[in-house]
Amino acid sequence: MSSIAEAVQQRKEQLDQHTREIVQWHFGDDTGSEFWLNKKKEFDFDPLTEVDCFDDLKKFPLFEDDWLRGGPMRRWVPKQYQDKPIYVFETGGTTGIPKSRVVVEDHWIDYEMFSDTLPDDKFPKGGNWLMLGPSGPRRLRLAVEHLAQHRGGICFCVDLDPRWVVKLLKKGKVEEAKEYSNHVIDQAMAILGANNDIKCMFTTPKLLEALAMRLLDNDSSIEEAGISGIFCGGTEFTQQWNRFACEELLGPNVYMTPTYGNTLMGLACGKPFEPADEYKVTYYAPQPRAVVEVVDFDDHKKVVDYNATGRVKLYTLTKEFFVPGFLERDEGEREQPHGKYPWDGVSGVRPYHVFAKTTTVGVY
Incomplete structure (x- = not known):
């Protein structure tokens, strides 16, 4: 058996063990949350005795995002966390009641794990960060700030309301949306020009491009602004855009790592750059805390073959939050395990084709 096959098997066993522990926690009378203890009464199986491995999570019905719209x-x-300080992070919210997730420390843990994947020569310890992304009730804002602090730096943030951008675009007010983008870039330029010694940055593809073009207008560049490492995420992060960004916007000395994530899952890391990949972007979830599968469009319990296209299915398995299968609004291709991440990945992530025409991307 090859070393990669051994690692895959080892991680599968770890995931099965982790799944058992998480299910026991969320459905245990002394530890579980009110939601899952009540929901257990509706199931035709007992999670405490009939979930022995990760694949047994398919016994649960799909997680419904409407459960997250509104309180209490x-x-x-979970009962063990009721006395701890609790955060609420929102996702979406451009129409109706936004989806909300409660968090205690998951956003810290997820981003400390992500920190371990970053090359120190490009994301120097002690380096300051620019958070050029959404503010407000979003996990990203606090998570990136914690990432900067965890690595010994200070985080500088802009004020950005992505819901306003989406509203403008839905009303066809493209010029006003551009004005708002300029307002955000103005803030970033002020931070970069104020002797703050920014070395690292989080941003989205659209905002990275806007910042790079503004710097170019000022006879400067991302590299000349002092930034050596960029962590970037968003639905516009395609293979073509990755090539364009690396070759035209950044140059050879600025490192960019693509990420895929959301408020429910956390952060999936991009596969380390390899020339043979031709800038293809492949993501690997932070197992065992979260798992991503690529499933058949007509049967969410069936994983597609490697290199085949399917819908992204998400699982979240932390002590704070349990999602036993949720169909994302994305599709992509199933990818082989990697030496650094010995489990399945997903590439070519894009809006699910059934929803694509009705999806407004905004700043992402």
């Missing part, structure tokens, strides 16, 4: 939020908090 404490029904999601």
Whole structure:
């Protein structure tokens, strides 16, 4: 058996063990949350005795995002965490009641794990960060700030309301949306020009491009602004855009790592750059705390073959939050395990084709 096959098998066993522990926690009378203890009464199986491995999570019905629209939020908090300080992070919210997730420390843990994947020569310890992304009730804002602090730096943030951008675009007010983008870039330029010694940055593809073009207008560049490491995420992060960004916007000395994530899952890391990949972007979830599968469009319990296309299915398995299978609004291709991440990945992530025409991307 090859070393990669051994690692895959070892991680599978670890995931099965982790799944058992998480299910026992969320459905245990002394530890579980009000939501899952009540939901257990509706199941035709007993999670405590009939979930022995990760594949047994397919016994659960799909997680419904409408469960997250509105409170009481404490029904999601496991009994052991009720006395801890609790955060609420929102996702979406451009129409109707936004989806909300309660968090205690997951955003710290997820980003400390992500920190371990970053090359120190490009994301120097002690280097300051620019958070050029959404503010407000979003996990990203606090998570990136914690990432900067965890690595010994200070985080500088802009004020950005992505819901306003989406509203403008839905009304066809493209010029006003551009003005708002300029307002955000103005803030970033002020931070970069104020002797703050920024070395690292989080941003989205659209905002990275806007910042790079503004710097170019000022006879400067991302590299000349002092930035050596960029962590970037968003639906526009395609293979073509990755090539364009690396070759035209950044140059050979600025490192960029693509990420895929959301408020429910956390952060999936991009596969380390390899010339043979031709800038293809492949993501690997932070197992065992989260798992991503690529499943058949007509049967969410069936994983597609490697290199085949399917819908992204997400699982979140932390002590704070349990999602036993949720169909994302994305599709992509299933990828082989990698030496650094010995489990399945997903590439070519894009809006699910059934929803694509009705999806407004905004700043992402």
